Amino acid sequence: MSRPLVLLGLLAFTLLGLAPIALMALRVDAGDLHGMFSERSSELLWRTALLGVGAALTALLVGIPYGFLVSRTDVPAANVWRVAGVLPILLPPLVVAMSWAGMTDLRGGLATTLVLGLCTFPLVALYAARAFERIDGRQEEAALLVGGLRTALKAELPLVMPSALFAATFAFVLAINDFAVPDYVSSVGPKWSVYADEVFASWRSSKDTGAAVASALPLVLLTALALWPALELRRRSLMTSFSGDFRAPATLRLGVWRWPALIFVLAVLCASAFAPLGRLVWEAGGGPRGFSSSVLQASFERAIELGRANLASSLTFAVGAALIAVPIGLVLGHALERAGTLGRRLAPLVLVPLAVPAILFGIGGIALWNRPITGAIYDSGWMAVLLFAGRFLPFVVLAIAAATAMLDPRVEESARLAGAGPARRLARIVAPALSPAVIGSGLVVFVLSMRELDAAILVPAANSTVLFRLYNAVHFGRDGYVAALALLVVFFVIAPGLLWTLFCRRRLEVLP
């Protein structure tokens, strides 16, 4: 790999992903750290950690069997459920929480845990599915011969667990940084506060920003504590993959368990995606005042009329962020994997943009870009694009690194011997070979950018995004137009992945 290219990539990553955080960190002095772990905040942090563990466990308990059933068994229409299983992670968790709060009386910590677990289970399901597919067919056949499916699963679970646990740590991180779901779900009954509330409140109550930044440090530490071992799990999950003469495992016949398995898959999908989406459709069509197709049509017409420009802005920003993040991620992800031990040591640095609360990243963005020399960028839509690219770059870097691990280095070596330079090898050999990961990780950035609000809200361009308009409208209640707009957002979020699945044969590699 060309050193200047890697240095350029590092520079871009530092500027987009690390500099906003560094500027915030520089504001903290020793005095700000005083009382950071008071009895009250420690209690909040403990509760938040429990929420994270609960959500991660829920994601594991649902995600592993789901991933297994849709990737390896003859459950009816497994491929359809495999694709549909991604839906819950694309829906804003608050939308899911609002739907369930309207349909059930479940409230408080348990409800929060279940909602966040259901919203994040696709991460575990995706990783588990991939890991189950990487089990050697001969090894599985031997286990099946010895003791049937039970024995085979017993032997395979330890191989799948590193991947599933790695995904569960992301579920944990997403859960502990969420404040909207616990706040909403515990609106009736005993209030259930979490540490992310503390971070937001500190920006209003602190005299200086250093103290407000310091208030986020315990949450950052908790996130880092989860992500650090996750990298080791990721390395193990990559290593448990193919050997030289790998043989793909055969589809497992479930026999009489085929239909109960389908019921399980459908129940999970109903709870996590179809029910919230169905409720949105019901609300768009008139909701409690009576559903009708004419109301549904009118709601969509109004949503398109009012939200068209915002949808266009959001799509532009999300595509822009993906286009910027992918080339940087390609260079850095490839370099990270090929650098061996050094790459492993630097990997935790890649996760830093994800480890800090969104509000901190957003304010860091203001501090970095709102300067006379970069003022034009700050005032324009580019601010949103750069903010999204910086925040979500880690997903691209890690996905490319994971895909690079599967790419035989001898292919690049041959190209080098044939006289191809580093940039040419990257563009003509590596990028095409890794195209499922390149496009897949770009899609991840696109999706996350489309639904990002907490960091983006702090920069001028956020005003024109569709999520801004949606949450503005939600303020006064969820009428048909709001539900229709939410459905449009969901449609545009899933559209690129859906089109790819329908028209392209190659499966996308979206996993970091």
Add this chain to the structure above:
Amino acid sequence: MNLPRLLPTLGLAFLTACSSEPDLVVYCSLDQEFSEELILRFARETGLEVRAEYDIEANKNVGLATRIREEAASRPRCDVFWSNENTQVVAMAGDGLLEPYDSPSARDIPAEFRDREHRWTGFAARARVFIVNTDLVDPAEIRSMWDLFDPRWKGQVAIARPLAGTTNGHMAALYDVLGEAEGRRYVETAARLARDGSLNVATGNAHVMRLVRDGQAAFGWTDTDDFNVARDAGFPVVAVYPDREGVGTVLIPNTICILKDAPRKDAARRFVDWVLRPEIEAELARSRAAQIPVRASVPRPEHVVGVEGFKAMQVDWLEVGRSIQQRTAEFQELFLK
């Protein structure tokens, strides 16, 4: 992906995006639904290119105020801040972030809504009222702010968490009006009841309105604009202006101010003059927001109770604004447990 071809395209798009420079930048935390049309009309009438940026409840009102402070330290770009409440603006005035401007349009606005040093002006207010579901409670039974803690209503009452928005200013104002000990007793009681579920704590005032509107709570604290949305939609709700015989009802005005380092001060003054006209107060009173004109002479629809129709709490907002961060820190200790 062809990087050599892509980069110039991106660069061109960048230059295009950066070429537009507005004549005025307004940060507005009054809901976009109510303020956007007015700002657009100002732009049409004056021919100025106005860039308006809004706040939303979802980010706990951290957005615009935080951004103004951040930008002031590096590169000020906001000319006018139109806030939907007053404590943050008073705090900004105290921190030297605002430019004095005595708008001729504000001459007939009562003195209690204007800063003595002309750094901000209040207009179009909201009252802090109890929204009551008449299917569940006889409104005549609700008279005082303390009724929220009556054991009869255990589990049927609601409030927004007082860490942001008008609930934050409301609770802070109680310390000023009731005195330190009584103010603290009110907030501490609310926090204690919130922890055991006797008092429901919603995500915001609009959410309190929805809980009461839908019958999940019998009554709760909200703003008159949120109440009016439920009333307008035909739900069985009424607004109770509590403590008519006592300290009165908190009235929180919109506030408008010019930033000290505003890059476009002339346009900022034109906008402030335009917004503070009686016609705009009348329009905000007629809108779904049902804002209460602070000038008794401004016409308003029948359903909007005027300032003479209830007893307004006499609050020293300067003092409340000065202490708002300290109070918020106290509320944080009480409510985030």
